[in-house]
Amino acid sequence: KASSGAAGTGPASDHTSGNGYYYYTEASSPREEGDLFLLLYDGPPICGNEYEGWYISGVEFWMSMFGSGMGSLSAELLGSDGEWY
16 A cells, blocks of 8 residues: 555556555566566455356456566466466
8 A cells, every 4th residue: 555665666556546455566676587476366266156166257457667677567377277378
């Protein structure tokens, strides 16, 4: 619920209400190209039923990439089969 702490970077608040929470990862030094930020969800499944199985139906996020020299963002999903997609 606070700003990023690094001058000129990060959001001042969450996207939706301005009063909520958000995840932040620092991209300034000592970060290097290729570093990873893992966001893991280990909570209960939120969709499905006992016959079709339980799952998370989707992921939606907003991103903010302020600052000079920002690179790119990619997202991958670790499937229940242990493979990355």
